[in-house]
Amino acid sequence: MEGETQKKKRPVLDHVALTYASVEKIKKWLDQVSAKKKGVKISRKDFVNWLIEKSNENLSTGDINALIGKFYDEESFLRQLLRDVRQAKEDGQDKPSLEFDIKLKKTEPKKETTS
Numbered sequence: 001m002e003g004e005t006q007k008k009k010r011p012v013l014d015h016v017a018l019t020y021a022s023v024e025k026i027k028k029w030l031d032q033v034s035a036k037k038k039g040v041k042i043s044r045k046d047f048v049n050w051l052i053e054k055s056n057e058n059l060s061t062g063d064i065n066a067l068i069g070k071f072y073d074e075e076s077f078l079r080q081l082l083r084d085v086r087q088a089k090e091d092g093q094d095k096p097s098l099e100f101d102i103k104l105k106k107t108e109p110k111k112e113t114t115s
Contacts, residue, residue: 023044026044026047026048027044029047030042030044030047
């Protein structure tokens with residue numbers, strides 16, 4: 001009886017919208033497979049899942065740095081810090097403990113112009 005009352009859990013699926021360029025690249029890859037071996041039919045969903053599942057569990061340092069370089073938003077980061085400070089104050093903390101690293105971009109020294 002216990003087993004009958006428990007409902008089977010369905011797997012949680014997450015949908016991701018791909019850009020046109022990504023869809024075109026996937027289509028080209030699948031065409032390459034079809035051209036190599038007739039009778040191979042792979043859906044885009046199966047291909048993307050295969051591609052992700054065969055990838056390493058952890059990103060390389062280069063990939064992490066590339067993602068940070070492409071998607072880091074200083075304004076969003078600062079807004080999140082402000083939300084964290086406000087939440088800490090609402091939670092009764094006098095001095096919220098925030099910890100983060102600040103790295104300044106290296107700038108080239110200005111060249112002196114001769115007049």
